[in-house]
Amino acid sequence: xVDVLKAFLLGGLICVIGQLLIDLTKLTPARIMVCYxxxxxxxxxxxxxxxxxxxxxxGATIPLTGFGNILAKGIIKKVNExxxxxxxxxxxxxxxxxxxxxxxxxxxxxxxxxxKIKS
Amino acid sequence: MARKLGSQTYTLDNQVxxxxxxxxxxxxxxxxxxxxxxxxxxxxxxxxxxxxxxAESRILRDTYVKLLEKSGKAATDINFVLSGDLLDQCTAxxxxxxxxxxxxxxxxxxxxxxxxxxxxxALLIDSGAADNIVCAxxxxxxxxxxxxxxxxxxxxxxxxxxQWTVTGAGAVLLSNQGQGPRITSVTPGKxxxxxxxxxxxxxxxxxxxxxxxxxxxxxxxxRTCDDYDLILTxxxxxxxxxxxxxxxxxxxxxxxxxxxxxxxMIFDLNRQDVVCGxxxxxxxxxxxxxxxxxxxxxxxxNRILFVATGALLSPTRMQQGETIPGIAHAVCIEA
Numbered sequence: 001x002v003d004v005l006k007a008f009l010l011g012g013l014i015c016v017i018g019q020l021l022i023d024l025t026k027l028t029p030a031r032i033m034v035c036y037x038x039x040x041x042x043x044x045x046x047x048x049x050x051x052x053x054x055x056x057x058x059g060a061t062i063p064l065t066g067f068g069n070i071l072a073k074g075i076i077k078k079v080n081e082x083x084x085x086x087x088x089x090x091x092x093x094x095x096x097x098x099x100x101x102x103x104x105x106x107x108x109x110x111x112x113x114x115x116k117i118k119s
Numbered sequence: 120m121a122r123k124l125g126s127q128t129y130t131l132d133n134q135v136x137x138x139x140x141x142x143x144x145x146x147x148x149x150x151x152x153x154x155x156x157x158x159x160x161x162x163x164x165x166x167x168x169x170x171x172x173x174a175e176s177r178i179l180r181d182t183y184v185k186l187l188e189k190s191g192k193a194a195t196d197i198n199f200v201l202s203g204d205l206l207d208q209c210t211a212x213x214x215x216x217x218x219x220x221x222x223x224x225x226x227x228x229x230x231x232x233x234x235x236x237x238x239x240x241a242l243l244i245d246s247g248a249a250d251n252i253v254c255a256x257x258x259x260x261x262x263x264x265x266x267x268x269x270x271x272x273x274x275x276x277x278x279x280x281x282q283w284t285v286t287g288a289g290a291v292l293l294s295n296q297g298q299g300p301r302i303t304s305v306t307p308g309k310x311x312x313x314x315x316x317x318x319x320x321x322x323x324x325x326x327x328x329x330x331x332x333x334x335x336x337x338x339x340x341x342r343t344c345d346d347y348d349l350i351l352t353x354x355x356x357x358x359x360x361x362x363x364x365x366x367x368x369x370x371x372x373x374x375x376x377x378x379x380x381x382x383x384m385i386f387d388l389n390r391q392d393v394v395c396g397x398x399x400x401x402x403x404x405x406x407x408x409x410x411x412x413x414x415x416x417x418x419x420x421n422r423i424l425f426v427a428t429g430a431l432l433s434p435t436r437m438q439q440g441e442t443i444p445g446i447a448h449a450v451c452i453e454a
Contacts, residue, residue: 018276019276022276026317026319029276110272114165115261115272115274116164116271117147117164117260117261117271
């Protein structure tokens with residue numbers, strides 16, 4: 001239960017920052033998402049994101065910053081194993097599950113649902 | 120034949136009557152203060168079609184059919200259809216009228232399309248080239264989101280924009296004979312670009328164009344705001360309306376209580392979560408075709424200046440860092 005609360009708090013905090021960026025700046029949603037991924041990569045590279053993952057679990061891995069973190073981790077691992085070529089392969093390899101899941105579930109949802117105006 | 124007055128106004132010598140009007144709108148507009156004036160309210164954003172674009176064409180087509188029914192005219196009586204919308208290639212209008220079997224002109228004037236159509240139609244009828252012309256315009260919240268922002272399927276968190284695109288269509292039938300309010304003069308507008316770059320602030324981009332056209336009309340005709348019961352702008356919204364008032368004041372023109380804006384009339388700004396008001400070709404078109412014509416028939420209006428305003432932006436040019444050109448055409452309508 002404590003894990004759930006921690007995940008909620010951390011995940012919620014990350015999303016609140018995103019909402020504030022939408023409300024208070026002129027950044028488009030697409031730019032904000034790219035910023036999140038890049039921020040995750042940078043934090044992950046310096047090893048600053050992993051402590052958040054350990055504390056908040058899914059609250060840190062589900063948001064896009066978590067995706068950036070996985071990219072950074074995968075690249076570091078592959079570069080250590082195979083040298084510089086790992087920089088091109090490691091990120092996508094490590095993120096393969098997330099990317100494929102996004103495509104598969106996105107496709108399924110597109111088939112079974114119809115967009116509407118939010119009421 | 121129309122006579123040129125001053126720099127850019129044309130007074131019509133022959134009778135140009137607004138014989139009838141029709142308007143069909145979406146659910147949100149049907150929940151607004153003007154609901155009872157519209158001919159129909161479509162609750163389903165798909166209007167029974169498969170896509171939003173098809174839905175917009177359907178609403179426009181249904182509005183046109185309703186207009187013919189109300190005017191008592193047959194399709195064969197109509198010389199031209201002048202119509203437009205916000206989508207690339209004027210898609211909504213082209214598909215709405217593809218089976219109409221009437222000579223057709225597709226217009227793009229962004230949200231000023233209705234007044235652009237009225238200006239051209241009035242001049243065509245006055246010249247004797249046509250007896251009856253249908254002027255129509257439409258917009259749809261969902262197709263406009265796809266055109267200018269993100270498709271709804273993408274599920275993007277919507278940036279709190281200042282204006283809400285109206286789902287709806289308005290159409291009027293202009294004729295050289297019959298009963299109804301008359302178009303007596305028109306002032307085509309010039310493109311005015313004051314350097315606004317924020318696509319969420321189109322009211323500010325259009326207000327200078329509205330001010331320019333209104334000033335030209337008053338200067339050319341030698342009239343003042345007191346000569347009108349109403350100066351009705353298209354969709355400046357609440358912010359753009361304040362700006363228009365300021366711009367005119369700087370040029371010693373006081374709008375007093377004569378001004379209103381279709382964008383702020385069609386929604387209840389406090390209750391309907393639209394921030395500054397409605398926008399889109401369908402906004403001024405439906406307000407004019409439904410509410411304003413009804414006000415004329417009840418004898419509550421004698422002379423108005425209808426000034427639909429348009430922000431002539433394209434998403435591509437905005438991404439290239441360009442500014443937003445604004446335009447406004449004025450049409451003087453008298454009982």
